[in-house]
Amino acid sequence: MKRYLINLILFVFILAGIAFGQAAQRPNGGTITGRIFESSLEKPIEYANIILFTQNDSTQSGGTISSADGSFELGKLRPGKYYLEIRFMGYKMKRVDNILIKPPLMLIDIGIIPLEPTILNLEGVEIEGEKPAFTYEIDKKVINVDRMQTAASGTAVEVLENVPSVTVDIEGNVSLRGSSNFMLLIDGRPTILDANDALKQLPASTIEDIEIITNPSAKYEPDGTSGIINIKLKKNSYSGVMGLLNINGGINDKYGMNLLLENKLEKSKWTAGIFYFRNDFYGENKNENQTTLNDITSFIYSNGDSRRGRNFGGIRLGYDYDLTSNDLFSISARIGKGAFNRYSDYNYNEWTSEIDTHNEYLSDHDHERAMNFYMGAISYIHKFPQKGHELNASLDIGRRTGDETSTSELMNLNGNMISGRETTEDGPGQRIRFKLDYTLPINKASKIEAGLQSEIRHSTDETGLSDYDLELDKYIEFPEYSHETNYRRNTEAVYTTYSNTLGKFGFQAGLRGEYTYRTIELTDENQKFTIDRWDYFPTTHFSYQFTDARQMMASYTRRINRPRGYYLEPFETWRDAYNVNIGNPALKPEYIDSYETGYQTYFGKNLISTEVYYRITNNKIERIKSAYAENVTLHSVNNVGKDYSLGTELLINFDLFKIWGVNLIGNLYDYRIEGTLYDEPFSRSSFNWSGRFNNSVKLTKSTQFQINGRYNSKTVTSQGESEGYLSMDLALRQEFFEKQLTATLQIRDVFGTARHEFTSSGPDFYSYDYYDGESPVVQLNLRYNINHYKPNRRDRSGQGNDDMTGDDF
Numbered sequence: 001m002k003r004y005l006i007n008l009i010l011f012v013f014i015l016a017g018i019a020f021g022q023a024a025q026r027p028n029g030g031t032i033t034g035r036i037f038e039s040s041l042e043k044p045i046e047y048a049n050i051i052l053f054t055q056n057d058s059t060q061s062g063g064t065i066s067s068a069d070g071s072f073e074l075g076k077l078r079p080g081k082y083y084l085e086i087r088f089m090g091y092k093m094k095r096v097d098n099i100l101i102k103p104p105l106m107l108i109d110i111g112i113i114p115l116e117p118t119i120l121n122l123e124g125v126e127i128e129g130e131k132p133a134f135t136y137e138i139d140k141k142v143i144n145v146d147r148m149q150t151a152a153s154g155t156a157v158e159v160l161e162n163v164p165s166v167t168v169d170i171e172g173n174v175s176l177r178g179s180s181n182f183m184l185l186i187d188g189r190p191t192i193l194d195a196n197d198a199l200k201q202l203p204a205s206t207i208e209d210i211e212i213i214t215n216p217s218a219k220y221e222p223d224g225t226s227g228i229i230n231i232k233l234k235k236n237s238y239s240g241v242m243g244l245l246n247i248n249g250g251i252n253d254k255y256g257m258n259l260l261l262e263n264k265l266e267k268s269k270w271t272a273g274i275f276y277f278r279n280d281f282y283g284e285n286k287n288e289n290q291t292t293l294n295d296i297t298s299f300i301y302s303n304g305d306s307r308r309g310r311n312f313g314g315i316r317l318g319y320d321y322d323l324t325s326n327d328l329f330s331i332s333a334r335i336g337k338g339a340f341n342r343y344s345d346y347n348y349n350e351w352t353s354e355i356d357t358h359n360e361y362l363s364d365h366d367h368e369r370a371m372n373f374y375m376g377a378i379s380y381i382h383k384f385p386q387k388g389h390e391l392n393a394s395l396d397i398g399r400r401t402g403d404e405t406s407t408s409e410l411m412n413l414n415g416n417m418i419s420g421r422e423t424t425e426d427g428p429g430q431r432i433r434f435k436l437d438y439t440l441p442i443n444k445a446s447k448i449e450a451g452l453q454s455e456i457r458h459s460t461d462e463t464g465l466s467d468y469d470l471e472l473d474k475y476i477e478f479p480e481y482s483h484e485t486n487y488r489r490n491t492e493a494v495y496t497t498y499s500n501t502l503g504k505f506g507f508q509a510g511l512r513g514e515y516t517y518r519t520i521e522l523t524d525e526n527q528k529f530t531i532d533r534w535d536y537f538p539t540t541h542f543s544y545q546f547t548d549a550r551q552m553m554a555s556y557t558r559r560i561n562r563p564r565g566y567y568l569e570p571f572e573t574w575r576d577a578y579n580v581n582i583g584n585p586a587l588k589p590e591y592i593d594s595y596e597t598g599y600q601t602y603f604g605k606n607l608i609s610t611e612v613y614y615r616i617t618n619n620k621i622e623r624i625k626s627a628y629a630e631n632v633t634l635h636s637v638n639n640v641g642k643d644y645s646l647g648t649e650l651l652i653n654f655d656l657f658k659i660w661g662v663n664l665i666g667n668l669y670d671y672r673i674e675g676t677l678y679d680e681p682f683s684r685s686s687f688n689w690s691g692r693f694n695n696s697v698k699l700t701k702s703t704q705f706q707i708n709g710r711y712n713s714k715t716v717t718s719q720g721e722s723e724g725y726l727s728m729d730l731a732l733r734q735e736f737f738e739k740q741l742t743a744t745l746q747i748r749d750v751f752g753t754a755r756h757e758f759t760s761s762g763p764d765f766y767s768y769d770y771y772d773g774e775s776p777v778v779q780l781n782l783r784y785n786i787n788h789y790k791p792n793r794r795d796r797s798g799q800g801n802d803d804m805t806g807d808d809f
Contacts, residue, residue, distance in 0.1 A: 030077035030101035033387060034110030035070040036086060038117070044070025045115060048088040049501065049545065055081035055098065064444040065501045070112075073387035074444055077101055084110070091115040093548045140213040140230075141165070145204060155277075156202040156210070156231060158748075161710065164651055164665050165212050166229075174199055176226040177214060177613065177645065177667075181561040181590070181621075183224035186231045189377060189396050190221070190433065195229075203258050203275055205246035205783060208234040214613070215541070215555040215596050218495045218510025219437070219449055222537040222559045226615070227594075233316075234260060243786035250779030253280035253309070260316075261786070267322040271332075276313035281777075283308070285344065286770040289578070291627040293764065297353040298631045300578065302363070304346035306771075312338030326383040332376070339370040348410070350631065361418065362411045365576060373400035388447060392437040399430040408576035409468070420468030422475050423574045429459030429565075446500035449510075453493040459565055461485045463573050481572065483525070487565040489518040497539075508541040514560075520568050520585055529568070529585040535560060549602035561590035563621060567637045580628055581635045588619040588639050606654035613669075615645045620673060622718050627764035640718045641675015647688075659699070665692040673718055678763070686716040702735040720760030720767075727754040742783045749775040 036048045048066040052074050053059060061082060066072045079101050086094040094115055099108055143163045157174060160166045165177050174195070176182040184195035186202075211230040213220070220228055234244065243261035248254075256277025263270050286303045314336020321329050343366050350359045379394040402425070409420040437451040465481035468474070497510030518531040537558045545551040569583035598611035619639045628634035647669020655661050667690045674683040693709040708731075713724040730747040752775035759768050 029075065030079065030106040030108070032074045032077065032082070032084070032099060032101070032108050032110065034072055034084075034096075035112050036066045036072065036088070037070055037112050037114050038091075039114040044068070045088055045091070046070065047506070047543075048072075048086055048091075048115070049504070050074070051085045051087070052077075053083050053085065055083050062444055063501070063503070065506070067388040067439075071387050073441075079103065079106075086113055086115065087545065087548050088115055091117055091548070140211045143210040143212065145207045145210060155204055155279075156199040156207060159204050159207065159210060160199070160229075163210065163212065164649060165214055165667070174229075176212070176224075176229060177615065181224055182226050183216075183221060183228045184231070185228060187233055188230060189375075189394075190431070199229075199231075202231060203246065203256065203277060205244070205248075205781065206233055206258055206260065206273065206275065208232050215557045215594055216539070216559075217508060217541060217557075218497050218512040218537060218539045219451065221453070221493070222512060222514070222535075222557075224559060224561060226592075227559075241787060245784040245786060246781060248277075248779055248781040250777065252282060252774065253278060254777070254779055269318075269320045271316070271318035273316035274314070275316075276311075278309070278311035280307055280309040281774050282306070283771055283773040285346070286768075287346075288766075288768040289631070289633065290766040291629075291631060291633060291764060293627055293630060296630075298350075299352065300348060300350045300631050302346040302348045304344060304363075306342060306344035309341045309343075310338065312336060314338075326385075328381040328383075329379070331378050333374065334376075335374045337370070337372045339368060341369070342367045352630075360413060362413065362415070363408060364411070365406075365408045367404075367406045369402060369404040371400055371402045374398065386441060388439060388441045390439050392435075392439075394435045396433045396435075397431070399428060401428045402426065406575060410577065417468070417470070419470075419577065420475065421574060421577050422466045422468075423576075424464040424466075425461060425573070427459060427461040429457070431458075432456045445502070446498070448496065448498050450496040451494070453491075453495075455489075455491045455493075457487075457489045457491075459487045461487070461566065461569065463569075463571075465574050481574070483569070483571050483573075484523045485565075485569050486519075486521040486523060487568070488521075489516065489562075491516050504545045506543040506545075508539075510539045512537040512539070520565075522570070525571075527570075550600070552597070552599045554597040555595075557594050559592040559594065561592065561617075561621065563587045563589060563637075567621070575635075578631055579633050579635060584637050587621065587637060590621055591618045592616065593618075607652070609651040611649045613645070613647055613649070617643045620675065620718075624677065624719055624762075625760060625765055625767065626678070626762060633765060633767065638677075639675075640677055641673065641682075643671065643673040646670050659697055661696045661698075663692070663694040663696075665694075666690070671715060673716065675718070677718055680763075682718065684716045684718065686714065686721070688715045689713045702739075704733045706731040706733070717760070719762055720758060722759075723755075723757040725754050725756065740785045742785075744781040744783075746777075746779050746781070748777040748779075749773070752776065 032052070034050075036045045036050070037043065038045060044066070046066055046068045048070075050064050050066065050072045051060060052062040054061055061077070062074050064072050064074055082099045082101065084096040084099065086096070092115065094113055096110060096113060099110070101108060141164055143159070145159055157168055160174055161168045166174060168174050174180065174182075182195065183190070184198055186198070209232040211232065212227070213230065214227040216222075216228050241261065241263045243259065245257070245259050247257045249256075256275070256279075258273065258275035258277075260273040261271070283306050284303075285306050287301070289300045291298050314334060316332075316334050318332035319330065323329055344363075346363045346365070348359075348361050348363055350361075351357060375396070375398040377394060377396045379392065382391045384390060404425040405422065406424075407420070407422045410418050412418055433453065433455040435451065435453045437449065439447060439449050441447045462484050463482065464477060466475040466477045469476045491514055493512060493514045495510060495512035497508055499506070499508035514535045514537070516531060516533055516535065520529040521527070537560070539555070539557045541553070541555040543551060543553045567583050567587055568585045570585045571582065573581045575581060593616045595614045596611060598609065600607065600609040602608075620641055620643045621637060622640050623635060623637050624640070626634045626636070647667060650664075650666045652664040653661070667688075669688050670685070671688050672683070672685040674681075676682070690712045691710065695707045697705045699705055707728070709726070709728045711724065711726045715722055727748075728750045730750055731744055733742060733744045735742050752772075754773060754775065756771040756773075757769070761767070
C-alpha cells in the first residue's frame with residue numbers, strides 16, 4: 001500500500017510540474033538559445049556558466065547554466081544588442097558578440113559553441129583533438145579511457161588501476177576510496193552482475209569514459225559505501241556505417257577481440273557489438289595457518305602454483321528512433337556467458353603442538369564458476385518546448401545464472417588419493433527496475449528534478465556438499481548440508497533535487513526516500529527473515545568558480561550498503577577441506593556519512609586538484625575468521641562497529657617538456673576501525689597512502705610512449721593487515737594510415753613487484769597468505785577504425801548556422 005501511495009503522490013507532483021512548466025513556456029520578450037560542447041564536438045558540457053551582457057555598456061543582463069546535453073536558454077529579453085561569455089572550469093572563456101534581438105527576430109539560436117580545454121594549449125605541439133585524461137564536474141571526475149594506453153588490451157579493471165580515488169588489488173578487486181562496496185553502473189544503469197565480475201568482463205577498448213562519483217546526488221541510488229563508478233560505453237554521432245575492431249593477444253593464454261558497428265540514419269540509429277576474451281594469470285602461493293582448540297595448536301603450511309582465469313563472450317545490440325523532434329525512443333540489450341576459474345597444486349605440511357609428527361601430502365584444488373546473463377533496457381524521453389524541460393522513463397530487466405563447483409582432493413606423496421570434498425552452488429537471479437525522471441527549469445539558472453523508482457530483485461541459491469568415499473570410489477552427497485534459499489527485495493524510491501546558480505556560486509540540494517521490503521526464506525528449514533522499513537538520504541553540493549582556471553567544490557551525502565545475499569545465509573557451506581562459511585541473517589546495512597571539499601586550479605598549462613574527505617561508516621560489515629575444528633577455519637560476517645577515514649587526494653597534471661606530459665595522483669588518509677568482536681572491544685588504525693606516477697611522451701606525431709608506476713601502502717582490517725606493493729607498467733602506441741590502424745604494446749608489472757601479502761589473527765587462529773603473480777605480462781592490441789569511426793567535425797565558429805541544429809548530437 002505504501003508503494004502505491006508514493007507513486008500517487010509523485011504522479012500528482014509531476015502533473016502539477018508539467019502544468020507549471022507549460023505556463024512558463026508562454027513567450028515574453030526575446031530568447032537566446034545554444035549548446036555548449038568541447039572543442040572536439042564529441043561531448044556536451046554540463047554546468048557551464050553562460051553570462052549575458054549588453055553590448056554598449058557591458059551591463060550584466062542575465063545568466064544561466066547549461067544542461068546535460070549542453071543546451072541553454074536565456075528568455076524574457078528586451079530588444080537590443082548583447083554579447084555572451086561562456087565559462088567552464090578547465091576551458092578557455094568563450095565570447096560571442098553582436099547578438100541582436102529585434103522584432104520580428106525575437107528568437108536567436110547561437111548554435112553550437114565549442115570550448116577549448118585550457119590544458120591542451122601547448123605551443124608548438126600538434127595534439128589537436130586529444131581530450132585530457134581527467135576532467136572535473138560539480139559532482140564527478142571523468143576519465144578518458146583512450147588516454148590509458150597501458151590498459152588497451154585489458155578490461156575495465158586495468159583502466160581503473162591508474163585513475164584517481166580507485167585502488168585495485170593483485171587479484172583484480174576494485175576499491176573506491178579504500179572501500180570495495182561501491183555502486184557500479186553501465187551507461188547509467190545497474191548491472192545484474194556483481195560489480196567486480198562486471199568490471200572484469202568489460203574490455204577496455206569498448207569504453208569511452210569512466211565517471212567516478214564519490215558523493216552522488218539524491219538522483220542516484222544510494223547503494224555503495226564509497227560512491228558510484230559509471231562506465232560509459234563507446235557510441236558514435238557520425239552519420240553512416242562505422243565501427244571499431246580490436247584484436248589483442250599475449251603470452252600464456254591471453255587473447256580476445258571485440259567489434260562494434262553503428263549505422264546512423266536521419267531519424268534512427270542501430271548499434272551491434274560482439275566480444276570475446278580469455279585472460280589466464282599464473283602465480284605462486286604460500287599459506288601458513290594455525291588454529292587453537294583445547295590448548296592444542298594445529299599447524300598447516302602449504303605452497304605451490306596456481307592459475308586464475310576468466311573468459312567471457314557476448315553481444316550488444318541497440319536501436320534508437322526519433323518518434324518526433326521532441327520524442328526519443330531507444331531499446332538495447334546485452335547477452336553473454338563466461339566463467340571464472342582457479343586451479344592450484346599445493347604441497348602441504350601438517351602437525352600439532354602436542355605431536356610434532358609432520359604429515360606431508362599433495363592437493364589438487366579446482367574452482368569453477370560459470371554464468372549466463374542478459375540485460376535489456378527500454379527508454380523514452382519527451383522534451384517539452386522549454387529548453388531543459390523533459391520527462392524520461394526507462395525500464396530495465398536482467399537475469400543471470402550461476403553454477404559454481406569447488407573440488408579439493410588430497411593425495412599422499414605417491415599420488416594416491418586420501419580424501420576429497422566437493423561443494424556446489426547453483427541458482428538464478430533477476431532484477432526489474434522502472435525509473436521515471438522529470439526535469440523542470442524554474443528560471444534562467446535554477447531547476448527542479450524529481451523522480452520515482454521501483455526495483456524488484458529475486459534470487460534462488462541451492463548449495464550442496466559431497467565427500468569422496470574411498471571404498472566406493474565416488475563422491476557421496478550429504479543431504480544435511482544441502483539448502484535452498486529464496487532472496488527477495490523490493491525497493492520503492494522517490495527523490496527531488498533543487499539546483500541554482502547565483503553568479504559564480506552554484507548549489508544543489510536533494511532528498512531521497514526509500515522504502516525496502518526484504519525477505520530471506522530458507523525453504524528446507526521453514527525459516528523466514530524480514531525487513532520492512534523507510535530510509536532517508538539527504539545530499540548537498542556547492543561550487544564556486546573564482547575564475548576560468550580556479551574553482552572550489554564541497555558536498556555531503558548519506559549512503560547505504562546493503563548486505564549481499566550470500567552474506568545472509570545462516571548455514572554452513574564448505575569451500576574446501578579446511579574452510580567453511582556461514583552467513584548472518586541478522587546483518588544490518590551499513591549507513592555512511594560522507595563529506596568532501598575540493599579545489600581545482602590551472603597554472604598556465606598545468607592542473608592541480610586537491611580534495612579533502614571524511615567518511616564515517618556505521619554498522620561496519622566485515623568478513624571475520626575463527627577456529628572451527630582442528631585445521632579448519634570458520635569464515636563468517638558481522639557488524640563489527642564503525643570505521644573512519646580522513647584523508648586528502650591530490651592530482652597534478654603538468655608538462656616537463658613540450659612532448660612530455662606527467663600526471664601525479666596521491667591519496668593519503670588516516671583509517672580507524674573500532675567496535676566489538678567476539679565480545680571483546682577492539683580498535684585498529686593505519687595511515688594509508690597510495691601514489692600513481694603516469695608519464696606520456698609523444699615521440700612523433702603518430703608514436704607515443706607511456707610509463708605508469710603505482711604504490712599502495714599497507715592497511716588494516718578488524719582482524720588483519722595487508723602489506724603494500726609497488727608496480728610499473730609500460731606501453732608503446734603507434735598509429736598508421738592517418739589513425740585508421742593503431743597498435744599498442746603493453747608490458748605490465750615490469751619488475752615483478754606486485755605481490756600480495758595478508759596476515760590475520762585472533763584468539764584462536766593465525767593466518768598468513770602470500771601470492772606472487774605472473775610477471776611481466778606482455779600483450780599487443782590492434783585497433784582498426786572502420787570508416788573513420790569518429791564524431792562529425794562541424795563548423796566551430798560558434799555563430800548561428802542553419803546546419804547547427806544539434807539534431808545529430
